[in-house]
Amino acid sequence: MQSYAGPEFLKGHGTENDFVVLPDPRGELELTARRVRALCDRRRGLGADGVLRVVPSGLLGEQLPADVPADAWFMDYRNADGSVAEMCGNGVRVFARYLFDAGLVSTGSVPVGTRAGVRTVVVEPDGRVTVDMGASAVRGHSSVTVAGYAMSALSVDLGNPHLVCLTGELSELDLSVQPGYDPDLFPDGVNIEFVEVLDEERIRMRVHERGVGETRSCGTGTVAATAAVVRAAGEEDGSRFVHVQGGVVEVRVTPVTSTLTGPAELVARGRLGSEWWSSLEAEPLTVSGVSP
Numbered sequence: 001m002q003s004y005a006g007p008e009f010l011k012g013h014g015t016e017n018d019f020v021v022l023p024d025p026r027g028e029l030e031l032t033a034r035r036v037r038a039l040c041d042r043r044r045g046l047g048a049d050g051v052l053r054v055v056p057s058g059l060l061g062e063q064l065p066a067d068v069p070a071d072a073w074f075m076d077y078r079n080a081d082g083s084v085a086e087m088c089g090n091g092v093r094v095f096a097r098y099l100f101d102a103g104l105v106s107t108g109s110v111p112v113g114t115r116a117g118v119r120t121v122v123v124e125p126d127g128r129v130t131v132d133m134g135a136s137a138v139r140g141h142s143s144v145t146v147a148g149y150a151m152s153a154l155s156v157d158l159g160n161p162h163l164v165c166l167t168g169e170l171s172e173l174d175l176s177v178q179p180g181y182d183p184d185l186f187p188d189g190v191n192i193e194f195v196e197v198l199d200e201e202r203i204r205m206r207v208h209e210r211g212v213g214e215t216r217s218c219g220t221g222t223v224a225a226t227a228a229v230v231r232a233a234g235e236e237d238g239s240r241f242v243h244v245q246g247g248v249v250e251v252r253v254t255p256v257t258s259t260l261t262g263p264a265e266l267v268a269r270g271r272l273g274s275e276w277w278s279s280l281e282a283e284p285l286t287v288s289g290v291s292p
């Protein structure tokens with residue numbers, strides 16, 4: 001019989017990029033890739049694009065980026081395929097919403113540790129959440145292929161890697177399969193954004209996320225997209241409303257840093273089944289050699 005005394009979880013999203021939040025104040029959850037894949041599975045698990053473990057930076061058990069205070073909360077981010085990523089712009093807003101709702105932080109700006117460094121988060125009076133995303137670094141030009149059709153792309157680094165294609169009509173793109181990219185440039189994979197300029201203030205974006213597939217939104221991707229559009233417009237400091245499938249976020253890029261403002265919602269809280277969680281502890285022996 002299943003008892004429901006396993007780890008606490010919450011479910012939340014930022015413009016429909018959705019996450020399982022796992023509070024881990026004593027740094028004792030063993031979050032294996034197999035457990036992440038099971039949690040994110042939309043049939044046999046809770047379903048999500050990623051997992052956000054909430055752990056004190058000092059208990060992470062790995063080398064912290066130099067600017068992350070040991071007493072800050074750390075967002076241990078994982079993609080749905082179980083891979084670790086440096087940063088998640090929608091996720092860090094949901095993470096901050098949890099910190100505030102759980103009373104772990106008071107109002108004002110909050111430093112959050114990430115593998116890309118510290119990110120300062122503010123909950124706005126209107127309930128939206130603003131993240132200082134750090135500087136967007138343009139790394140040069142490359143290309144992407146979709147259904148055999150090659151497009152030029154701009155490489156932009158937000159702590160995690162992005163390739164931004166400024167293209168026309170987005171609805172025709174088949175993003176059900178991984179777009180092609182240069183594996184020598186991105187040996188650990190890359191997030192790929194397709195962007196349509198709507199007018200001087202608005203852009204529309206679709207995204208194929210590393211470690212997930214097509215998602216309804218990608219926060220770091222909206223900043224990379226805005227950086228590419230502002231650069232193409234010959235500007236150094238610019239803002240855009242980014243329309244993604246899951247809603248709208250507001251992005252500003254400057255030569256020094258960038259900010260992302262958008263919604264962050266927590267929709268449920270519960271506990272994982274103890275037996276289910278324990279059954280995922282050991283990596284299974286598989287015939288195919290591929291862990292489920």
Ligand SMILES: N[C@H](CCC[C@H](N)C(=O)O)C(=O)O
Pocket residue numbers: 017050079084085086087088089090091160161191209210211212217218219220221
């Ligand atoms: N898939 C991304 C991480 C999540 C990014 C996205 N969900 C965001 O909101 O920034 C990567 O592997 O770099």
